[in-house]
Amino acid sequence: DGGITQSPKYLFRKEGQNVTLSCEQNLNHDAMYWYRQDPGQGLRLIYYSQIVNDFQKGDIAEGYSVSREKKESFPLTVTSAQKNPTAFYLCASSSGEASWTGELFFGEGSRLTVL
Amino acid sequence: AQRVTQPEKLLSVFKGAPVELKCNYSYSGSPELFWYVQYSRQRLQLLLRHISRESIKGFTADLNKGETSFHLKKPFAQEEDSAMYYCALSPSGSARQLTFGSGTQLTVLP
Numbered sequence: 001d002g003g004i005t006q007s008p009k010y011l012f013r014k015e016g017q018n019v020t021l022s023c024e025q026n027l028n029h030d031a032m033y034w035y036r037q038d039p040g041q042g043l044r045l046i047y048y049s050q051i052v053n054d055f056q057k058g059d060i061a062e063g064y065s066v067s068r069e070k071k072e073s074f075p076l077t078v079t080s081a082q083k084n085p086t087a088f089y090l091c092a093s094s095s096g097e098a099s100w101t102g103e104l105f106f107g108e109g110s111r112l113t114v115l
Numbered sequence: 116a117q118r119v120t121q122p123e124k125l126l127s128v129f130k131g132a133p134v135e136l137k138c139n140y141s142y143s144g145s146p147e148l149f150w151y152v153q154y155s156r157q158r159l160q161l162l163l164r165h166i167s168r169e170s171i172k173g174f175t176a177d178l179n180k181g182e183t184s185f186h187l188k189k190p191f192a193q194e195e196d197s198a199m200y201y202c203a204l205s206p207s208g209s210a211r212q213l214t215f216g217s218g219t220q221l222t223v224l225p
Contacts, residue, residue, distance in 0.1 A: 040124065042121075042216050043159075059214075100211045102149050102166075102205050103161045103164075104151075104213060107158070
């Protein structure tokens, strides 16, 4: 089954703890993205990566970190520095710059709740 | 920096009526514009892109550079069109990423 797989679907965290959200794709896409979705605010870009071992900050990168050691994987760590981490997180991938169509393929999302 | 504005959070129309979902953008260059849709219990997916000038599921959208708008239209709404719709912008240049609007929840009433 091809596509984007995010895990876990639901995650609870205590304040002060870091948590890592997993995102894996088997579409052979070069680019991967993390968005945060809050009611009434749409999707806001956290980080994106155009190629392995490279990534750029999006609009709301503070309190988050990522890595891109493999083409298939783009994990997101929500650190304790993120002031309001309770949200729905979406991962996406797309073909690289050379064949950019604007089509992002999204995962089902991960809902993080900080207790 | 670019910005996408969708002024309507909620929009309800009756089946068979025309529907227009508004999208305005601000960007100094020549952007690419898109509409994405999320049906209930499904993943967010691309609906259409302005560069293709295509009609998908009866929806069309025209890029109006003078008014910086990219409104989504359908002449006769169907109940299965009920969904969350997001307008998105990709800036020109090498940074291939999308900026999304806040979304409009469309409900088509029977």
